[in-house]
Amino acid sequence: xxxxxxxxxxxxxxxxxxxxxxxxxxxxxxxxxxxxxxxxxxxxxxxxxxxxxxxxxxxxxxxxxxxxxxxxxxxxxxxxxxxxxxxxxxxxxxxxxxxxxxxxxxxxxxxxxxxxxxxxxxxxxxxxxxxxxxxxxxxxxxxxxxxxxxxxxxxxxxxxxxxxxxxxxxxxxxxxxxxxxxxxxxxxxxxxxxxxxxxxxxxxxxxxxxxxxxxxxxxxxxxxxxxxxxxxxxxxxxxxxxxxxxxxxxxxxxxxxxxxxxxxxxxxxxxxxxxxxxxxxxxxxxxxxxxxxxxxxxxxxxxxxxxxxxxxxxxxxxxxxxxxxxxxxxxxxxxxxxxxxxxxxxxxxxxxxxxxxxxxxxxxxxxxxxxxxxxxxxxxxxxxxxxxxxxxxxxxxxxxxxxxxxxxxxxxxxxxxxxxxxxxxxxxxxxxxxxxxxxxxxxxxxxxxxxxxxxxxxxxxxxxxxxxxxxxxxxxxxxxxxxxxxxxxxxxxxxxxxxxxxxxxxxxxx
Numbered sequence: 001x002x003x004x005x006x007x008x009x010x011x012x013x014x015x016x017x018x019x020x021x022x023x024x025x026x027x028x029x030x031x032x033x034x035x036x037x038x039x040x041x042x043x044x045x046x047x048x049x050x051x052x053x054x055x056x057x058x059x060x061x062x063x064x065x066x067x068x069x070x071x072x073x074x075x076x077x078x079x080x081x082x083x084x085x086x087x088x089x090x091x092x093x094x095x096x097x098x099x100x101x102x103x104x105x106x107x108x109x110x111x112x113x114x115x116x117x118x119x120x121x122x123x124x125x126x127x128x129x130x131x132x133x134x135x136x137x138x139x140x141x142x143x144x145x146x147x148x149x150x151x152x153x154x155x156x157x158x159x160x161x162x163x164x165x166x167x168x169x170x171x172x173x174x175x176x177x178x179x180x181x182x183x184x185x186x187x188x189x190x191x192x193x194x195x196x197x198x199x200x201x202x203x204x205x206x207x208x209x210x211x212x213x214x215x216x217x218x219x220x221x222x223x224x225x226x227x228x229x230x231x232x233x234x235x236x237x238x239x240x241x242x243x244x245x246x247x248x249x250x251x252x253x254x255x256x257x258x259x260x261x262x263x264x265x266x267x268x269x270x271x272x273x274x275x276x277x278x279x280x281x282x283x284x285x286x287x288x289x290x291x292x293x294x295x296x297x298x299x300x301x302x303x304x305x306x307x308x309x310x311x312x313x314x315x316x317x318x319x320x321x322x323x324x325x326x327x328x329x330x331x332x333x334x335x336x337x338x339x340x341x342x343x344x345x346x347x348x349x350x351x352x353x354x355x356x357x358x359x360x361x362x363x364x365x366x367x368x369x370x371x372x373x374x375x376x377x378x379x380x381x382x383x384x385x386x387x388x389x390x391x392x393x394x395x396x397x398x399x400x401x402x403x404x405x406x407x408x409x410x411x412x413x414x415x416x417x418x419x420x421x422x423x424x425x426x427x428x429x430x431x432x433x434x435x436x437x438x439x440x441x442x443x444x445x446x447x448x449x450x451x452x453x454x455x456x457x458x459x460x461x462x463x464x465x466x467x468x469x470x471x472x473x474x475x476x477x478x479x480x481x482x483x484x485x486x487x488x489x490x491x492x493x494x495x496x497x498x499x500x501x502x503x504x505x506x507x508x509x510x
Contacts, residue, residue, distance in 0.1 A: 100215045113209050119205075268495070326369050332499075433487070439472070
């Protein structure tokens with residue numbers, strides 16, 4: 001977001017106004033044209049032109065009445081063009097102009113303005129779960145709450161899909177911080193949307209302008225502080241500091257490098273074995289992506305997966321992983337390294353699940369490689385599996401129709417999905433490592449895990465326990481009837497060439 005980005009429709013609107021002023025009342029704007037304004041602006045303009053055209057047919061317009069009509073219409077057009085149509089607050093164009101005015105006043109000897117940039121937490125997930133109409137209502141409620149918590153002389157603007165900004169004229173750090181904390185508290189309160197409680201708290205970035213600061217730089221620094229606040233472990237308000245711009249530049253470079261890496265095969269897959277607990281046989285592997293950066297070396301997924309999710313690269317990254325994982329399985333099958341029951345597990349994100357091309361991509365990957373659909377297991381999180389969004393359910397059922405197996409990942413991490421478990425169209429449930437850690441150490445834990453296994457089996461599903469690190473844990477799980485296991489006891493993630501060496505004689509743990 002920059003403070004001086006021009007609107008592409010400006011030239012078209014100006015030319016249309018000139019034709020109206022010259023008496024061509026048949027002039028109309030089309031919202032779909034390249035240089036046309038948004039639909040709401042086009043509608044106001046066209047209504048004005050129709051009124052002028054109709055009036056002109058009835059009587060000869062005097063110069064005075066025509067000028068008055070044009071002035072009123074132009075004023076309304078200017079208002080609409082500077083207003084966010086959804087929330088009816090200022091848009092980024094209006095904010096940029098107001099920022100420039102405040103900075104000019106500050107340069108002339110006045111006190112500097114402060115700028116708060118706000119980002120709503122988890123809005124994409126909320127929007128996906130409650131629907132876009134409800135998402136729009138949330139943004140409208142948020143805008144009203146912010147306006148109710150600031151002065152009339154302060155300006156609220158919407159600067160992005162779920163991002164707002166508040167301009168505080170003639171402010172200082174103490175007052176700006178006080179307003180930021182107030183907004184953080186107000187927006188942290190629960191919203192009632194469609195009879196459902198929704199929590200959509202905000203991260204707030206704060207910047208007090210320097211006397212010689214440019215409008216674009218002022219806004220960029222506030223946004224950089226907001227992005228830093230978003231990842232803070234505690235608190236939701238962050239004051240800008242110069243190091244943030246350096247960090248933002250590094251992040252920008254990382255995004256560019258990651259995009260290049262996906263397209264130029266700088267990514268590599270590692271594979272962690274999944275073992276049949278009753279026999280110790282390796283029944284499959286889970287594909288885990290790594291980034292072989294030319295300068296940074298091997299980059300672990302925790303350092304780039306969140307970035308990919310935030311920037312939208314996660315869909316492209318996920319397709320790369322799935323394609324290469326299925327291709328690797330095909331190569332092992334052709335070489336006789338694995339048998340026909342050996343399976344490949346691939347994680348997908350919520351963004352991938354909502355991608356309309358997911359089903360076709362999976363179908364194409366299976367068709368091209370010759371891998372049977374039953375040998376591919378797609379891992380979903382619990383929240384993804386129970387989400388009632390249309391796209392989520394379309395993808396889940398589409399994958400099932402392909403014959404692909406589905407697995408819930410990290411079961412037991414706190415999501416209250418037990419009542420949903422019997423309804424889910426999944427084949428396997430992966431028990432989270434947090435439930436396995438105390439097996440053999442805490443006596444009550446064995447009974448708890450046994451109850452979880454019974455629940456899974458009563459729903460007609462198989463169980464896989466992850467995080468197994470000791471033979472005792474494996475023996476207990478095998479004795480309780482857990483079908484599969486994964487963990488450092490059986491092998492750490494390894495490159496494809498090293499997986500073959502793992503596929504040796506079975507080790508019995510039962």
